[in-house]
Amino acid sequence: MRRTAVAAILQRRRQRSAWRFVALLALATGLWLTLQYLDVRLERFGTLFDRLGLLFATRYYPPDFDYILQPRFLRSVLETIHMALLATLAGLLLAVPLAWLAAFNASPLPAAGKAAARVVITGARAIHEMIWAIVFIMVLGYGVLAGVLALTLGCLGFAGKLFAEEIESIDEAPVEAMRAAGAGPVAVFLFGVLPQVRTAFIGIGIYTWDVVFRSATVVGFFGAGGMGWYLRRTADQLQSDRVAAIILLIAALVVVSEVISHHARSALEGRTDRRLLAR
Amino acid sequence: MSVAAPVPSPNAPALARWQRARRLGHITLLVVMALLAGLAVWAVQGSLIPGTDWRRMEGLGGIVTAFGRFLPPDLSLVPTLFAPALQTILIAVVGTLLGALMSFPVALLGAANLRPLGMPGYLLARGLMTMSRSIHEIVWALIFVSAVGLGAFAGILALACRSIGFVSKLLAEAIERIDLRPVEALRAQGAGPLDMVRHGIIPQLLPIGLGTLIFEWDINVNRAAVLGLVGAGGLGLSFHNQLIASNYAGVTTVLLAILAIILVGEAISVRLRRRIV
Known part of the structure; x- marks a missing residue:
């Protein structure tokens, strides 16, 4: 009796994490497709902070x-x-x-x-x-x-x-x-x-x-x-x-x-x- | 139902006090009204009259003619607006998600009951919240267009930065109200800071966080529609193109399209939030 109850809980937990995984996968895929559609070049994200830093340091600073x-x-x-x-x-x-x-x-x-x-x-x-x-x-x-x-x-x-x-x-x-x-x-x-x-x-x-x-x-x-x-x-x-x-x-x-x-x-x-x- | 006893007449001093308070209220109201009216006159004389090109309007007739050019809407444009509308909506979605991602650490630092990095972290977070809110989305977009070039990416970054203020402020308030006992229990068992956040704080924040996110997305659709004007794509760009081509009927069509997606977005947002909260 007890063992079946534990098994049922484990089963449910496994199901839930499987669903969660599927949902996460769908979300990630959707996000990736969206970024492709909007033509967002993620590689620019890496250099974004360098560029922003440079921009602020050389062009925005000092404020006039x-x-x-x-x-x-x-x-x-x-x-x-x-x-x-x-x-x-x-x-x-x-x-x-x-x-x-x-x-x-x-x-x-x-x-x-x-x-x-x-x-x-x-x-x-x-x-x-x-x-x-x-x-x-x-x-x-x-x-x-x-x-x-x-x-x-x-x-x-x-x-x-x-x-x-x-x-x-x-x-x-x-x-x-x-x-x-x-x-x-x-x-x-x-x-x-x-x-x-x-x-x-x-x-x-x-x-x-x-x-x-x-x-x-x-x-x-x-x-x-x-x-x-x-x-x-x-x-x-x-x-x-x-x-x-x-x-x-x-x-x-x-x-x-x-x-x-x-x-x-x-x-x-x-x-x-x-x-x-x-x- | 009947009144059991006649209402006792109030004694004279109390009545006098009441009347005085009432008169004071009226005087205050009058003073405030006069003050506001004075401010309005000052603003009209100081800026509105000298700062407007009154001759350009050519009287009421000129205004009506100028307005008439916008009608009727140019419906042949509708098929070309689906892609920009989708872009605007998606820019809002991704911008909101990115903004939420950045808001969470800011909210943690800025929650008065936790202050994981002490006073400096708290002040930094509060400063970021104010900065994010006080800089207009157009200005954010200008900054990011100069950093990553024209396109949706600049718009997404601008919306994300503009969203931090509101989202992290609400999240911080929510964190200030959470039940700290689960966090304490986790700490007592030797959980690290990440586990305390993951299992102690996030589950309590989920409903209000999601509600805030949907609300912010709704506003971001509105903002995304404007970012195209400074080079971030979407319906704003269509609006700009019609404007430059002086196709006033087309401008009306784009306006109607913006109105449509915002109304749909608001309806979705209200429905989703009702389900969560």
């Missing part, structure tokens, strides 16, 4: 800090901050009503309207803000406006989804009570829904600022305003020491912005959500 201290460049940094500010404000102002219209539990619209609001949010999120920037440049011409609109859409997509999720997880009781008392949809939103999600919304809004600011530093890459344009120009002209200085400045600005918003959030004691760190 004089370049980023020019008034012209500093002006573009200010422009970047302006763009991020406008886009965050506009995006959040649009995201709140859209999230309300898209939330399945609180929306005043019929099913088709909810779906339409959701499509706007998802579409804004699905297309990268860099691509939005190019599209707006083609329609509106080069400049800050194209960048602000692209970032606004990015912000709308990012914050709208989180806002809608937040609204969908509220306590329904106050909403039901207000409806039963005859309150209209706007009143229900302002006094039944908004008080429950206000803190979370502010937290999400601050997170969104971080995300938008990070995008704003490069959204000008194709001519949509801000410091991204200088990144493009120096990279195209292989002025790697200037590229290095710009990258370091971006990293520093992002860290400063994140420290500020981290403090703002802890002061708020809002809900933090791990998903928000994405992008």
Whole structure:
């Protein structure tokens, strides 16, 4: 009896490891085929670190800090901050009503309207803000406006989804009570829904600022305003020491912005959500 | 249901305090609003008005005409987009896998409860996480294109480096929450560090790790579609080609293709994560 039980366990274990082996083999084969298809030369991986080391040592180092201290460049940094500010404000102002219209539990619209609001949010999120920037440049011409609109859409997509999720997880009781008392949809939103999600919304809004600011530093890459344009120009002209200085400045600005918003959030004691760190 | 007793009227000082708090709240709200509005005006006057080429738009009519060129989408392009779409998806898959591979050691070093290499290792890992997140994927791609040349490889490396920040941060948080007793038990039996990681830590991380990975892949499809613009292949390259050829209808088609693969990717991601978590 005992021996058969042990045998059965051993049998099962052998089967499982056999399956695991097959799965691993399939995964490895798939990966190999993928690398072949994408024309990835793995032999370059061996020299990658040498090349990167050489590249950083000879071309990116030392960073040309004089370049980023020019008034012209500093002006573009200010422009970047302006763009991020406008886009965050506009995006959040649009995201709140859209999230309300898209939330399945609180929306005043019929099913088709909810779906339409959701499509706007998802579409804004699905297309990268860099691509939005190019599209707006083609329609509106080069400049800050194209960048602000692209970032606004990015912000709308990012914050709208989180806002809608937040609204969908509220306590329904106050909403039901207000409806039963005859309150209209706007009143229900302002006094039944908004008080429950206000803190979370502010937290999400601050997170969104971080995300938008990070995008704003490069959204000008194709001519949509801000410091991204200088990144493009120096990279195209292989002025790697200037590229290095710009990258370091971006990293520093992002860290400063994140420290500020981290403090703002802890002061708020809002809900933090791990998903928000994405992008 | 009836209210058993009438609600006692609040005493006067409490009411006054409540009213004061309420007024304070209103004032705070007004101040914040005014501050934000001031910032917006500053940004509009400082950058938006001088930094935009308003004459180029030629009024509303010009904008409508410019927009009209994008419609209707050029559907003859669709058969040529399957290969680039597959490339974009695969770049995202391999980039995410490579990123996960690199994230694991970073997460181990950066987990506050383990710190296998002490404070220096912890600070190094946290620094890497911040660096990875604060550098945009386009910039990562620029760096790797200059190191390994044009092509999917540069895109894969860029996505991997961009992914480290988010994935290792979540993994580190997960490690900080694990049950350390199995690890202790393994150490008590004389297991080496690799065995402790393999049998003590990894099994506990598997579900959350897989969930994070799928979520990150979803985002990476979005990023991969853009990397083609700086030379990493895929749908971004198709977009760029249509753009250079001024084929605006074709641009719309590529946009729709990007939208399609991202929506499909998101649907897959949501379904898979629901099954795991």
